[in-house]
Amino acid sequence: MLINGDSGTTISAFDRGLQYGDGLFETIAVADAHPCLWQRHYQRLQAGGKRLGISIPTAATMIKEIQQEIGFNDRGVIKVIVTRGKASRGYQPDPEIPVTRAVHFSPWPSFPASTNSDGVSVRLCNTRLGSNRALAGIKHLNRLEQVLARSEWDDPGISEGLMLDANNRVIEGTMSNIFMFKDGNMHTPDLTECGVEGVMRNLVLEVAAELGRPVNIGQIELPELLAADTVFLTNSLIGIWPVRDIDGKPFNLDHIDRDLMLEVNDRAYV
Amino acid sequence: MLINGDSGTTISAFDRGLQYGDGLFETIAVADAHPCLWQRHYQRLQAGGKRLGISIPTAATMIKEIQQEIGFNDRGVIKVIVTRGKASRGYQPDPEIPVTRAVHFSPWPSFPASTNSDGVSVRLCNTRLGSNRALAGIKHLNRLEQVLARSEWDDPGISEGLMLDANNRVIEGTMSNIFMFKDGNMHTPDLTECGVEGVMRNLVLEVAAELGRPVNIGQIELPELLAADTVFLTNSLIGIWPVRDIDGKPFNLDHIDRDLMLEVNDRAYV
Secondary structure, three states: OEEOOEEOOEEEOOEHHHHHOOEEEEEEEEEOOEEOOHHHHHHHHHHHHHHHOOOOOOHHHHHHHHHHHHOOOOOEEEEEEEEOOEOOEOOEOOOOOOOEEEEEEEOOOOOOOOHHHHOEEEEEOOOOEOOOOOOOEOOEOOOHHHHHHHOOOOOOOEEEEEEEEOOOEEEEEOOOEEEEEEOOEEEEEOOOOOOEOOHHHHHHHHHHHHOOOOEEEEOOEHHHHHOOOEEEEEEOOOEEEEEEEEOOEEOOHHHOOHHHHHHHHHHHOO | OEEOOEEOOEEEOOEHHHHHOOEEEEEEEEEOOEEOOHHHHHHHHHHHHHHHOOOOOOHHHHHHHHHHHHOOOOOEEEEEEEEOOEOOEOOEOOOOOOOEEEEEEEOOOOOOOOHHHHOEEEEEOOOOEOOOOOOOEOOEOOOHHHHHHHOOOOOOOEEEEEEEEOOOEEEEEOOOEEEEEEOOEEEEEOOOOOOEOOHHHHHHHHHHHHOOOOEEEEOOEHHHHHOOOEEEEEEOOOEEEEEEEEOOEEOOHHHOOHHHHHHHHHHHOO
């Protein structure tokens, strides 16, 4: 791991990232020894920094450290964390304090190879997502809701948990965004009030529009989702995962939009 | 600082406290070289641990390290952080991983001496508190809402910012709980959906009941608060701060319940 450019595995215990979760992160796929969709990840980091008032290091600084961490590894994952730096006086940010950056390479996770063809099983989580448009969309370090939701099951046969907001609207998975195909149209939840705007979600939105299947972004109630023709999940590492079932309610994998999946995969991991 | 019992100032950058804000903290006043209201703080830490599924170290372990950190200091602040330990496999907690504990002593903060007699100026924050009863009440490390709220002002003449929930209900200050006296009765906001159940808040609730002024816990709208006879703030370090004004709307400090203030202070810092 690189901490502020130096090799290391520790940060100050006074860091606001620990004290308050006061920071942002990105999880980036590595293919051919290079960070996939880097510009999109960097743009989201910048958007988060703007929202929280955290100065994001330059792209040149970040990419240099990312490539150094990747080294001679072809395939894997880069996680980047940027925090508001060391705490000085309670919650109030001190603009004089430099941010902390951590860049870490880890091996590619071992997803089952059958996932893309056979789809994944999904469950509905009891843990809800709180709504706060000041924090919605960005990938910040306050992730207790996801931790609690992911704590709800231990069955390795279940790949993801679905999270609703307090108004019973479908928002996302614990680590992924969700899309559904229903009545001839694609839909994905609006993330103005809660949820993370995934980099892969945005790529899917663009590719779908280019393929002439624009995605409707709006409110999705659980019964609507369960009545969909097909459902799929997205994130930067998994790409697109078709959903085989949600709590036992099956979806027909034959109807999955394979053109979209192929095109997104072609663009996501180059 | 003591990290897991050893002198140090760093934690692993893989710690879930940094990665997800996956942990709890306590801020404890130190008087006469001893942690004030320790049992209450420890009980809240345990309640938070139970809610999040984090094993809190024994009271004996914690108090030993707290006293070691206090050393020969008479007066000051102890901050305790307990996290779920190092990350291993994404959001899912690994019960095999030991928790991380950090105990840090710092000097007593320099609050203006006139605060108790003259009261403090308070402003209304734009940043709202998201509602999630899974996280309400406990003192967890996901504090971005408080950071954003405290970023809204820089005027040292304003001591605290008031936070509402999405339904315009008064919940708390960025670092304090709030009480009001109105129509002959004391009131404080219900914290079932959001907010932190302060140790000092609970002491005030108990003392008030003993003095024959039981506090009504319920929903408080902003106009009700602004029409109150008196308003005060509580936390473990400030004790009770009378509110002089909220965004310029003055309150009559002569009506503050001095008996309650004295009794709470007598019990809080021994």
